[in-house]
Amino acid sequence: MYEARRPTYTEEEIERHVTARLERQSVLRRNSPPYVGYVIEESVLERDLGSEEVLREQLRHILECGLRMKHHLTVQVMPTKRYTHAGLMGPLKLMSTEEGRNLVYEEARGGDRLIHKPEQVTDLFDLFGILRAEALDPWESAKLIKEKAGEL
Numbered sequence: 450m451y452e453a454r455r456p457t458y459t460e461e462e463i464e465r466h467v468t469a470r471l472e473r474q475s476v477l478r479r480n481s482p483p484y485v486g487y488v489i490e491e492s493v494l495e496r497d498l499g500s501e502e503v504l505r506e507q508l509r510h511i512l513e514c515g516l517r518m519k520h521h522l523t524v525q526v527m528p529t530k531r532y533t534h535a536g537l538m539g540p541l542k543l544m545s546t547e548e549g550r551n552l553v554y555e556e557a558r559g560g561d562r563l564i565h566k567p568e569q570v571t572d573l574f575d576l577f578g579i580l581r582a583e584a585l586d587p588w589e590s591a592k593l594i595k596e597k598a599g600e601l
Contacts, residue, residue: 450498477518486523488536488577488584494526494597501601508598515591525584526593535580543577 451463458466467527476483497504515524527534542554553564555575564570585593 453498460531477514478521482518482521484521484523485518486525486577486581488525488527488580489590490536491529491593492528494594505598505601508594508601512591512594512598515587523587523593524586524590526590527580527584531583534583535576541573541577543574 451458451466477485495504495507511524515522518597527536540556544552544554546552550565551567551570551574553570555562555564564573584590
């Protein structure tokens, strides 16, 4: 994925991004993992960034994570056929701290930013609620992911 990006990342940037992603994944393996909810565009489930086998394994991994963490992980798919939806402006990471503070993290081409102003955070948490309502429910999503894995 990083090698396909234009303009390209340097080796150091790729290493930094991959390391950060792996560190974030470790949070999911804690004794008391956080509740995590994803809404994934259906087209992402079809994007072959390696080979069909790589994509098939990625889809299976999503399903396995859902089964393994069923009380802490929700995966929903936004169908490509939705004309418009609440997530078209790009990805967001919504977080709540142990102290109850809500934050939003955006990764973008122009730079990443952490949003902490309560009125902005509230609006983005509401937006995520709308996005989840527009997406397939978790069971329909799992069925669709299984079908896509079977097509490869």
